[in-house]
Amino acid sequence: MENKMKFHWTNRLRVATFITVLTFLAAIPVKAQDGKSLFKANCASCHKALKNSTGPMLQGAKARWTDAGEADNIYKWVKDPVGLANSGTSPYAVQISEYSPTAMTAQGHLTNEEIDAILDYADNVKPVAKTAVASSDVDGKDGQEEGGALLWIILLIVVFSVVIFAARGVRKQLAYVVAEKEGEEIELNKSIKEKLGEWIVRNWKFTTIAFVLLAVTGGADLMKRGFQVGVYADYKPSQPINYSHKLHAGEMGIDCKYCHNSAEKSKHAGIPTVNVCMNCHENVVESDYRLGSTENIAKIHAAAGYDSETRKYTGNTSPIVWNKAHNLPDHVFFSHSQHVNTKTGNIDCKQCHGNVPTYGLGRVSTTEEINQLAGTDGIIPLTKPLLTMGWCLECHNEKAVDLTKSDYYKELHGRLKSRPDFLRKISEDDKITVRELGGWECAKCHY
């Protein structure tokens, strides 16, 4: 009773004010800034304000319905698109149903005011001016020209030879003149071979030095080339599409294995098939990331046989011929799945490929680049050039094997336990390396 008594008239007044304020607030129409959040929550997964995507662009949608003479039907459309199209009362609804084979998801929970707020927001969105960057992922390797130095050397040799021979010609003529004056007989009928022999003998100092120099530089060059056989470090072939790992894997954070998705299951990490590109690029048809991005996307569409205007597949496909950057000779067996799969090697991609999310086009990293990452994600620093046998062996000597995950290693562990002396010997350093399980046997990789 006392409690009831306490409900004083002032309290009643407060409650009344509160309720009045509440009803008043509810009566205020939805404001424009709510349009943005409503748009994001309900429409953005299919619609963009300024561009056609899964659904048509929302800017001007209201005007389009009004132009069609069905200004009121837009609310019915949003709340029940299929119903409106099938009702036979709205020709424009039937017309825009053809935009996509999939029907729009009905948004029955939206009120007319909310729909207005969304459309007002869409009508007032302004395009963000973006300036394309000429090339934002140059990683210092693009401008390099191999063989340029060689060309210069040859050019210099040619120039010098011309100068030397021209000078010689002048001297010879002078000699003729002198000889003629003194009445000596000039031997003009010597063969080139004889003349060359005489010239060499006469200039023996020069020829000896030249010969030694040629032999030394030639030998050194041959040796240098010899050491490059089968070494692909820093190899960066051109590609038909100027794909940027930096944008996709770096800035957007797409995992390596999203595109190279056979890495865990197959010998090959896999060059993504065009349908994987199209998972996103069916929708992303233009880009201002850098100059030429839209043209590059158009190349994917050409390969997939996709018309970005009508958003339909034409069936005219053509393969994209990528150039392989990481080449291993056929006489060595390498399997990605064995190294990458979480049950076996569980090695991070960066251990062998470097920090690709900072590169533009794919290329073979150098050992130095990978060593900079050492310590993160279990990356072991190595010394030999990439993709050489020494490099493989170095890692096999260091890398510890997890014997607990795959059935193969569990079986191996069981067998090792039956040889306690050997097990004790190999686990002295608290790890069992690949080498200790036969990773240095020739036939492990060469068969």
Add this chain to the structure above:
Amino acid sequence: MKLTLKYIAVILIGGITLSSCSKHPDSPGYEYMPDMYRSQAIEAYVDYGMVGDEERDETSSRLKNTQSARTPAEGSISFNSNRAQAEMMMPFKYGKDDLDSASANFKIPSSFLEDIDGNVKEGKRLYEIMCMHCHGKTGQGDGGVVVVGEYNPPSPYNGAYKERSLGGIFHVITYGKGAMGPHASQLNKLERWKVAMYVRTLQHGDFNLGGLTGKVEADSTVLPSEGPAVDAG
């Protein structure tokens, strides 16, 4: 004088010949015993790229006809020594537009619920590779592609599609939906179920083991009930 000209000519021609020996910029470099560098057997990606420069310029029709560039026959399934798993890999019986019926009728094989923890953990790992860049770490639709690339943001998992069933999630992964593309080529059926299980944990927040087994009606037979008559051999 005549002789000097001859010398110059020889040197010039020699120089031009030598300088024309420069490496093709796309050439991977020197090979030791090329016969052991190139596979005689059919290997993926070997028909082009690794072969000589002259084959780079071949028309696409020739490349199309190389063995390694061909797609397997439709409906092919990979070899699996585990019969139950092999049967799970059979072609998906629901079509692209059958999302509703798949959501209602397509049930997760009960074998997946025997090790929920393990499967959800594996599903999380796959989710982080395959889905996270768009759907975000917690399924809020705030991944890097959406944030950086202004891609249409996916609906949050705990939003409008919170009640989508495992079969429905499986269907969406297989065929895509709206702005999302089909991911059937990247995730096999076993992996799709695992991802679906993890997506369900994101939909409902905390993953409740008892709650899930209670809620999810599992398909006790691993055989697809209406699957096409394919002889597993």
